[in-house]
Amino acid sequence: MNETKHEIPYKIYLEESEMPKKWYNVRADMKNKPAPLLNPGTMEPMGYDDLRPVFCDELIKQELDNDTAYIDIPDEIQNFYRMYRPSPLVRAYCLEEKLQTPAKIYYKFEGNNTSGSHKLNSAIAQAYYAKQQGLKGVTTETGAGQWGTALSMACSYFDLDCQVYMVKVSYEQKPFRREVMRVYGASVTPSPSETTAVGRKILAAHPGTGGSLGCAISEAVEAAQSQEGYRYVLGSVLNQVLLHQTVIGLETKTALDKYNITPDIIIGCAGGGSNLGGLISPFMGEKLRGEKDYRFIAVEPASCPSLTRGKFVYDFCDTGMVCPLAKMYTLGSNFIPSPNHAGGLRYHGMSSILSQLYHDGLMEAVSVEQTSVFEAAEQFARVEGILPAPESSHAIRVAIDEALKCKETGEEKTIVFGLTGTGYFDMYAYEKFHDGKMTDYIPTDEDLKEGFEGIPKFPGNLI
Numbered sequence: 053m054n055e056t057k058h059e060i061p062y063k064i065y066l067e068e069s070e071m072p073k074k075w076y077n078v079r080a081d082m083k084n085k086p087a088p089l090l091n092p093g094t095m096e097p098m099g100y101d102d103l104r105p106v107f108c109d110e111l112i113k114q115e116l117d118n119d120t121a122y123i124d125i126p127d128e129i130q131n132f133y134r135m136y137r138p139s140p141l142v143r144a145y146c147l148e149e150k151l152q153t154p155a156k157i158y159y160k161f162e163g164n165n166t167s168g169s170h171k172l173n174s175a176i177a178q179a180y181y182a183k184q185q186g187l188k189g190v191t192t193e194t195g196a197g198q199w200g201t202a203l204s205m206a207c208s209y210f211d212l213d214c215q216v217y218m219v220k221v222s223y224e225q226k227p228f229r230r231e232v233m234r235v236y237g238a239s240v241t242p243s244p245s246e247t248t249a250v251g252r253k254i255l256a257a258h259p260g261t262g263g264s265l266g267c268a269i270s271e272a273v274e275a276a277q278s279q280e281g282y283r284y285v286l287g288s289v290l291n292q293v294l295l296h297q298t299v300i301g302l303e304t305k306t307a308l309d310k311y312n313i314t315p316d317i318i319i320g321c322a323g324g325g326s327n328l329g330g331l332i333s334p335f336m337g338e339k340l341r342g343e344k345d346y347r348f349i350a351v352e353p354a355s356c357p358s359l360t361r362g363k364f365v366y367d368f369c370d371t372g373m374v375c376p377l378a379k380m381y382t383l384g385s386n387f388i389p390s391p392n393h394a395g396g397l398r399y400h401g402m403s404s405i406l407s408q409l410y411h412d413g414l415m416e417a418v419s420v421e422q423t424s425v426f427e428a429a430e431q432f433a434r435v436e437g438i439l440p441a442p443e444s445s446h447a448i449r450v451a452i453d454e455a456l457k458c459k460e461t462g463e464e465k466t467i468v469f470g471l472t473g474t475g476y477f478d479m480y481a482y483e484k485f486h487d488g489k490m491t492d493y494i495p496t497d498e499d500l501k502e503g504f505e506g507i508p509k510f511p512g513n514l515i
């Protein structure tokens with residue numbers, strides 16, 4: 053660095069007293085609300101009573117609330133947040149210098165906790181409401197393992213039982229993730245498993261399958277419904293999860309406002325959409341109310357391109373078709389990304405809120421190939437120091453691309469991106485990248501068609 057003193061610090065840390073006391077519900081400001089969940093049997097919208105057998109009561113209220121703009125964060129959750137928040141908003145001075153760009157780049161870093169990702173923000177909220185309801189435990193699925201880890205931590209804090217169905221390929225590739233969950237007292241079952249009817253059915257149809265998030269969700273839902281005092285919780289996609297993740301965006305906005313910084317572009321990776329939704333919500337609210345304008349960019353893998361190539365229709369959230377139907381951009385619940393895809397973000401669908409915002413032209417989406425994602429990850433790690441998760445690196449890729457465009461045009465745009473987590477458990481993928489064994493796979497239209505065929509057909513659900 054040439055200068056040693058900057059007007060804007062490397063890291064903007066808020067005081068604990070400046071942390072949000074309420075979550076912001078962007079649905080309150082949306083003209084076109086996200087479509088309601090449908091009962092897969094009757095195709096009727098699901099209300100509070102319909103959802104009670106599966107989800108925790110208070111979380112259902114949050115799920116269905118399209119009107120309340122601000123929802124109080126209970127004190128116990130605020131206290132837990134203080135264990136690892138506020139998270140820093142970092143000015144990527146070193147990356148800017150390396151790229152020789154006039155753009156100003158910031159990232160909000162959510163990897164500073166043991167689970168290594170933003171998922172703890174919602175895990176603690178969901179565990180809290182489960183405990184409040186007097187439940188014995190919760191069940192869930194996990195893919196790469198970050199969600200399972202976060203939920204295990206949250207459950208041990210509230211002394212709740214935690215049963216995790218982990219996608220089998222990840223269970224085998226990431227044994228240490230499994231051990232972290234066990235440190236926090238969770239039980240971890242590779243999915244599909246023989247422990248549920250739906251698991252046995254999937255195994256019979258696809259012997260030797262490595263599983264998918266959709267399969268693991270079906271198993272976790274069945275496990276919740278078949279045990280007294282248990283409910284199912286989910287780490288992304290749902291409105292409630294996106295709501296809890298708004299602590300990311302609210303802190304980001306407070307930090308930027310302190311220094312009178314207005315972003316031009318806000319970028320996030322999108323799997324089920326929770327970190328991106330949480331990051332952009334307060335800014336999207338301003339855009340929806342006509343107060344300010346921003347560009348929002350969702351970044352997804354080219355091998356699992358739900359926003360950029362999916363259909364905006366009602367679809368199953370899981371492979372076993374036991375969950376409610378959600379209207380979202382989807383590749384079909386049977387879609388399983390190519391096994392050579394190592395970069396996370398493998399879910400077939402997308403948050404209904406983000407899907408609606410994208411459909412209404414309020415947000416953009418791009419897809420990127422995994423080798424270029426790992427190139428960006430490494431470029432970032434070498435100058436900024438943090439070893440990023442492959443998921444997060446999708447956002448890094450596009451932040452770098454936008455910064456390089458600024459270099460061409462000379463524009464001094466302000467770019468903010470979400471750095472959702474660290475990649476210590478992803479060294480198998482990094483190894484493939486270093487050994488030149490990582491390939492890019494883009495599904496053909498023919499491949500996608502197969503997935504689309506699994507989308508339920510009923511009047512009004514036009515594919």
Ligand SMILES: *Cc1c(COP(=O)(O)O)cnc(C)c1O
Pocket residue numbers: 168169170171198199287288289321322323324325326327328397441443444472473474
């Ligand atoms: C789970 C995860 C994601 C993707 O999930 P979203 O719900 O789309 O945010 C991104 N980054 C990391 C590190 C994750 O663990």
